[in-house]
Amino acid sequence: MLKTRIISAIIGISLILAVIYAGGIFWQGLVILLALAGYYEYLQMLPQKHNLSVAAAGYLLLLTGLFSWHIKEWLFPVLLAVIILIVIATVFQYPKINISDTALAFFGACYIGFLLGYAMQLGDLKQSFAAILFTFLLTWASDTGGYFGGRFWGKHKLAPLLSPNKTWEGAAGCIVLTITVAVLFFVIADMEITSGAYLILLGLLASIMAQLGDLFISGIKRYFGVKDTGNIIPGHGGILDRFDSFLLVAPLIYYYWSIFI
Numbered sequence: 236m237l238k239t240r241i242i243s244a245i246i247g248i249s250l251i252l253a254v255i256y257a258g259g260i261f262w263q264g265l266v267i268l269l270a271l272a273g274y275y276e277y278l279q280m281l282p283q284k285h286n287l288s289v290a291a292a293g294y295l296l297l298l299t300g301l302f303s304w305h306i307k308e309w310l311f312p313v314l315l316a317v318i319i320l321i322v323i324a325t326v327f328q329y330p331k332i333n334i335s336d337t338a339l340a341f342f343g344a345c346y347i348g349f350l351l352g353y354a355m356q357l358g359d360l361k362q363s364f365a366a367i368l369f370t371f372l373l374t375w376a377s378d379t380g381g382y383f384g385g386r387f388w389g390k391h392k393l394a395p396l397l398s399p400n401k402t403w404e405g406a407a408g409c410i411v412l413t414i415t416v417a418v419l420f421f422v423i424a425d426m427e428i429t430s431g432a433y434l435i436l437l438g439l440l441a442s443i444m445a446q447l448g449d450l451f452i453s454g455i456k457r458y459f460g461v462k463d464t465g466n467i468i469p470g471h472g473g474i475l476d477r478f479d480s481f482l483l484v485a486p487l488i489y490y491y492w493s494i495f496i
Contacts, residue, residue, distance in 0.1 A: 243469045247477075255367045262358045262367065270301050270351045273474040276465040277343040280455070286332055288324035292317050293344040300348025304356055317341075346482075347475075353486040360492050369420055370488040373438065374481045376416035377409040377445035384408015398453040401446075409446055414438030426496075437491050444487050445480035452479035 254265045274297050278290060296317045303310055321337050360366045385405025393401040417438035421428050428434055452475055456464060465473020 239469050240471060243471055247468065247471075251371065252368075255364055255371070258358060258363060258367075262363075263355060266351055266354045266358075267301065269354075269474055269478060270297055270347055272467065273347050273351075273464075273478065274344060276467075276473045276475050277347065277455075278340065280459040280461055280464065281339055282336065286324070286328070286336075288320065288328065289332060289337060289340045292320035292324065293340045295320070296341055296344040297348035300345055300350075301352050301355060303349070303352050350482040350486060353489045354481070356489055357485060357492075360489070361496060362492075365424060365426070366488060366492045366496070369417075369492075370481065370485055372416050372420060373413050373441040373488070374445050374484045376413045377442045377484075378449075378480060380408040380410070380412030380442075381405040381446065382408075384411075394450055394453075397450050397457060401450070406446060410439055410442040413442035413445070417441065433495065437487070441484050441487055444483040448480045448483035451483075452476070 251265075254261050271294075274293065278293065295313070299306070299310065299313045299317065306313070321341065324332055325334060325337050354367075354370075357363060357367045357370060381401070382405070384407055385400065385402045388404040388408075389400075389402030391403045392399065393403050393406055414435055415438075417434055418431075420426075421434060452464070456462065463472030464475035467473055468477055471477050
């Protein structure tokens with residue numbers, strides 16, 4: 236199992252780095268694939284898995300969030316179309332579809348689509364390669380610091396009802412390694428630092444966001460009674476299992492990069 240996880244991680248990280256380096260349409264294509272695959276996994280966890288009306292409206296809402304930065308003049312008409320589809324599906328297929336089903340489906344579309352919309356925007360920033368790479372490095376640093384911190388020193392449970400293996404010691408490991416990687420990145424890349432304090436604060440906030448994203452998806456899995464969101468990545472589970480932290484780190488880095496770089 237560990238061997239499979241390592242091989243998958245090496246292949247996955249190599250592909251991601253290649254796409255980041257290529258940038259442009261390649262990065263946008265990857266984000267779109269992640270959004271579609273992640274939302275598909277989300278829908279598969281819902282009680283009403285195969286309703287085409289809800290799924291169609293959900294995917295439309297997902298893509299609206301993903302491209303909201305680029306379709307500003309069309310944003311409200313598209314959202315109106317989504318609402319109308321929601322109403323039609325709920326009214327004419329009740330009680331097979333109820334407000335609980337539609338609310339769950341459309342929350343997932345908003346959450347994944349809107350947050351990955353920031354990932355799309357990272358590709359349009361100045362020094363976009365560095366910005367995207369930085370986002371992934373902080374995400375991976377938080378996950379890695381949490382794993383080793385929890386494994387070697389973990390004693391006190393952080394959120395036992397959401398994720399029994401998470402500990403406060405692991406959370407501290409997340410923060411320490413993320414701040415370290417943030418500082419080292421700017422030093423090694425020889426990038427101008429507006430303030431060292433801001434950079435340390437960024438590492439702290441990035442780690443907190445990464446951990447919250449992880450715990451939030453854990454809560455969703457608990458609610459639906461599943462271990463993993465999918466099985467597309469051997470040894471790692473699904474797209475949402477692997478990119479849960481990235482979803483909340485991307486907006487933070489986008490705003491930091493826009494303001495300070």
